Amino acid sequence: MKRLSIMFLLIILWQGSMMFFNVQSYVVPQPLEISHVLFTQKSLLVYHSFISLSQVFLGLLGGIILAFMTCIFLDKVKQLENACMPYLIALKNLPIFVLAPIFFIWFGYGLLSKAILITLSCYFPMAVALLDGLKQTPHHAKEFLHSTPSASYFPSLFWVRLPYALPNFFTGMKLAFLHAPVSVIACDWIGAHSGLGYLLMLSYGRMDMGFMFAVILLLLFYGVVLYKVASLIQKSTVRHILNV
């Protein structure tokens, strides 16, 4: 309730100061103008939101799967972890703006290349967090695993080590959920025929400030929703599955 009140207060302040100082809508649009765009262009916005959110969803899913696969591999072949870390860091330091044109040439401007790019941008925070988490097995659990003859790697991982690693992983996952919408916009700017970033570029070309602000507001909203979803997954897993 408090949050909603703050939002309404900000909107009233915004609208009031626009009217009081007589700011032109091509400089900063009025909240009423933005809400008009949101209402009249809703089918267009919903369509492009759906495209962007599908890319986010696929990218996150790809990032999670890739993070688990590589981390488990690096954990199993421990000697490789140190050897591979510099490459992972190098990959992280390559901005999406650099990689995007290459992927667009390889896979076209469609869903596939964007899903791969978002996967890569989400992968790193989750992989680092999970690798770190797999080192968080408490001493007593390690001792128990070592003292059990013929304890196998995957059952030990599933029943004991992974649950201890999950809280760490979720921290990385929340960061990835925050990164994902930004990455989608970056991809759209470099080359796209659809998506919220494409709409943003289109309205920029037309100097349509009302439309730009409407898209930005939607992006903010999706960002908060994604973060909340990540927090919800984290909380319910920690409370109901890990029981800690």
Next chain:
Amino acid sequence: MIHFDIPGFQYPSSSNTPPILEKQSLLLETGKWTALVGRSGSGKSTLLRLLAGYFDMTDARFDIALLSQEAALFPWLSLTKNIGISDLIQGHSIQEEKVQQLLALVGLEKDAPKKPTEISYGMQRRILLARTLYLDRPIIFLDEPFSAVDPKTRENLYKNAKKWLHGRTVLFTTHQWDEAKTLGDAIYELQGSPGVLVKLERTQKMKEGN
């Protein structure tokens, strides 16, 4: 009799400090309880871990089950799965009947589906004991098994522990002389620095106290 050679011990990270344990040997009578007493920090837990091969894990002895003070249950698993975890991590299914028998033995058969956070600390220690017994090893090491339970529960545990661990060779540590006398068929005290094992008679008192 079970014979252990103790090679002496010094923590690898503290080469400037004197060794914790002297080179010596220890005899445990098969099927009996041996108490290991000594003041706090005398090296009792270190000795148990050393004998069980816990310092060099490639050397872990699979005829010994050690229940350490730090041992804890896995909170995401039911009590049944916690007891049978050694089978799960080998990729086998749990021996349900054996778990039921162990739960009945420690008096918690009705709590099988519960999670560790739903039961008291004393009950958790009993489940840990059941987990240790599930391993079916002839030698059981218990590190201060009854230190964190209230006196009334402790009395009860003394009575039951003998029943639960019947037929096993048990080496347990305690810093309470009464506990050593009540449960131990033989009593050793870890004296001095580096620690040396001295066999005590039941009529004697601990030399260094707590």
